[in-house]
Amino acid sequence: MQFFSFWRSLASFRVRIALNLKQVPVEVILVDIDADAHRTDAYRKVNPQMALPALVTDDGTVLVQSLAIIDYLDETHPTPALLPAGALGRARVRGLAQMVACEGHPLLTPRVRRYLDRELDLRDSQQSAWRRHWTVETLAALEGHLAGHKATGQFCHGDTPGLADICLVSHVTAAVNQQINLSPWPTVKRIHETAMALPAFAKAHPSVQPDTPEAIRAK
Amino acid sequence: MQFFSFWRSLASFRVRIALNLKQVPVEVILVDIDADAHRTDAYRKVNPQMALPALVTDDGTVLVQSLAIIDYLDETHPTPALLPAGALGRARVRGLAQMVACEGHPLLTPRVRRYLDRELDLRDSQQSAWRRHWTVETLAALEGHLAGHKATGQFCHGDTPGLADICLVSHVTAAVNQQINLSPWPTVKRIHETAMALPAFAKAHPSVQPDTPEAIRAK
Incomplete structure (x- = not known):
């Protein structure tokens, strides 16, 4: 999977924590928001909304929104669980x-x-x-x-x-x-x-x- | 269950749709934000954050945040499903x-x-x-x-x-x-x-x- 991240982005920070807790390996692609790299055609093809973070699965599906990405990681890599059972x-x-x-x-x-x-x-x-x-x-x-x-x-x-x-x-x-x-x-x-x-x-x-x-x- | 709602609140609107789709009966309690009813002691006891909506389950648990409430309804009343299977x-x-x-x-x-x-x-x-x-x-x-x-x-x-x-x-x-x-x-x-x-x-x-x-x- 590819993970599009920026050091200062707090939403990227959230996904990084989830990836670390679950020890999910990803290829990290750094997008420099300060240099407007999120507004380039290359990144717009990944996320037309030009927002970070984004996670691209191995079949090429682009996932956006940090909580949605974390939910996805929790469903596909259940251990350790990030949500309680009940x-x-x-x-x-x-x-x-x-x-x-x-x-x-x-x-x-x-x-x-x-x-x-x-x-x-x-x-x-x-x-x-x-x-x-x-x-x-x-x-x-x-x-x-x-x-x-x-x-x-x-x-x-x-x-x-x-x-x-x-x-x-x-x-x-x-x-x-x-x-x-x-x-x-x-x-x-x-x-x-x-x-x-x-x-x-x-x-x-x-x-x-x-x-x-x-x-x-x-x- | 008790559902604290206000007509104009778009987050309340979301939960109302979910309740209707799932045909879950609730006691609706109207909170008049325009009259600052969300800032009264009575409502602060329900939600110290003074935000709408809130859903109180039959055992007295207070649920807040529209998406969290809808997820709860989807888990406890699975039909019709509001999220796809995969x-x-x-x-x-x-x-x-x-x-x-x-x-x-x-x-x-x-x-x-x-x-x-x-x-x-x-x-x-x-x-x-x-x-x-x-x-x-x-x-x-x-x-x-x-x-x-x-x-x-x-x-x-x-x-x-x-x-x-x-x-x-x-x-x-x-x-x-x-x-x-x-x-x-x-x-x-x-x-x-x-x-x-x-x-x-x-x-x-x-x-x-x-x-x-x-x-x-x-x-």
Whole structure:
């Protein structure tokens, strides 16, 4: 399979974690969004929407959207499972994941930042206030659903990492990039630390990818 | 089960379609977002995130996020199936659904409109340009993935309605509300018309709910 990825893309980060947890080998193709490589004809043939990530299966089928790709990987490579066995648990984990993927993250993407900058001509302080506002909203939403819930364990749902943790970690990474102090959301902070201690998460982090710029690369 | 819904909420609309397709009986509880009923203590006890929709199962478990709720309904009430049987087909349908739920819709929600209005003090013309821009982006993304694809049939995936159609219809409803001419996206337009001809979709539409204001109610 071919996996189209970009170091900074938080949706690519999510898929990288899933690939690592499941130890699925892929050919990684780096798409430099900063150089508009996602807008080239070559990439548009893969994904006409020009968004990352994309996974191309061995028969040439193109899969898009990070959660859909992770679901596919979970169905085709069931071990370790990224969703719990019961329907109620699965709904809880999907709900937590979608708080990030359907609420927080969409407001922080490069295309939105570009619109705020070029179409609305917002000042830098307004742009950073926007990012902070939506990042914090989702941190609070996650904490509200995780703290004190009987199903919350070492991870978002029990004691093994799964889809909700993958999304939580990607969102906390956006918060850390903005130097947001996580102490108001202790459950989120704890789960982020627990997950990032695992090699599958740590090796997927934006700061250690082959295309991570030298100035940003984790030492 | 209790279903917390609001007539205008497009995410509630999605769950209403799924409930209708599967003929699952629920007690509908109307939450008037325009009157800030989602911010009351009563609703915060249901969903601390104060977002709609929510589904409360008979054992009191609260499920949030429209796609997670629909997945739950699909797992617990498998007929008619809202996802295809194969992993590749499921990934395609989930990807199409997430183009709406993780990209288009999050930029059009009341909380974002409130931020544009109150925090950024955008003019009406800037706010409508914002809504139009993101609505059109997702219409184009859907058309790009649907038009000419061998799996596209009468509906997004084959000849029976499913999760992708539910999301497509909710998004086209946002476009219609803005009087956007759909002719540049003929496949999206056709599938919307085909789906809305089905009673399960038509009866779930925002214009015909018990809490739809008289001035808006479809005659």
